[in-house]
Amino acid sequence: MITVLIADDHPVVRQGISVLLSVHDDMVVAGEATNGQEALELAGQLRPDVLLLDLKLPGLDGVAVLGQLAERSAGTRALVLTSGADQAQVTLAIRAGAAGFLYKDIDPDALVRAIRSVHDGHMLLAREAAALLSTGQPGQAGRGIDSLTSREREVLALLADGRSNREIARSLGVSEKTVKTHVSSVLAKLGVADRTQAAVLAVREAGR
Secondary structure, three states, rough: OOOEEEEEEOOHHHHHHHHHHOOOOOOOOEEEEEEHHHHHHHHHHHHHOOEEEOOOOOOHHHHHHHHHHHHOOOOEEEEEOOOOOHHHHHHHHHHHHOOEEEEEEOOOHHHHHHHHHOOOOOEOOOOOHHHOOOOOOHHHHHHHHHHHHHHHHHHHHHHHHOOOHHHHHHHHOOOOOHHHHHHHHHHHHOOOHHHHHHHHHHHHOOOO
């Protein structure tokens, strides 16, 4: 059973999502928060599997909530569901630990699938959000990805799927040390600093 905490200051949004999730046997709404502070407090009390988080919350905004979430509720994965965001907001949310970033115009069935996907450990970005997360000059990321070997592309795909080094090693039948070497090479070729940025580039490129 996937437990979900909804954090949104609009009652209609919270009620709509609650009704949507109530018809699915593998999900239950553990609680609802109307502001950022309440979201953190409930996350600590309820330890939900997934926090469905609006960025535009009264008091503490969504990015601030993300920054403190790991301390309050280790293991809870945050899926941002917001009405709109610029490049800075998307970047800050991902760097703060969001496991997904979606917009409120998403199809209801797609939202349900997204919650399941994030719960399963995957990273999920709306195409519009991924497009905002460009690094460097236009085309730089594409040239970087083009320079990857077939094995490095496999590693990047699994990395973008939220897999750990151990899981990647198991999937490819290689050692964790080999995976670490591949990951380092991927980051260098893509010109990014960490796994999250590499995953973002992979998601964006896949959506083109």
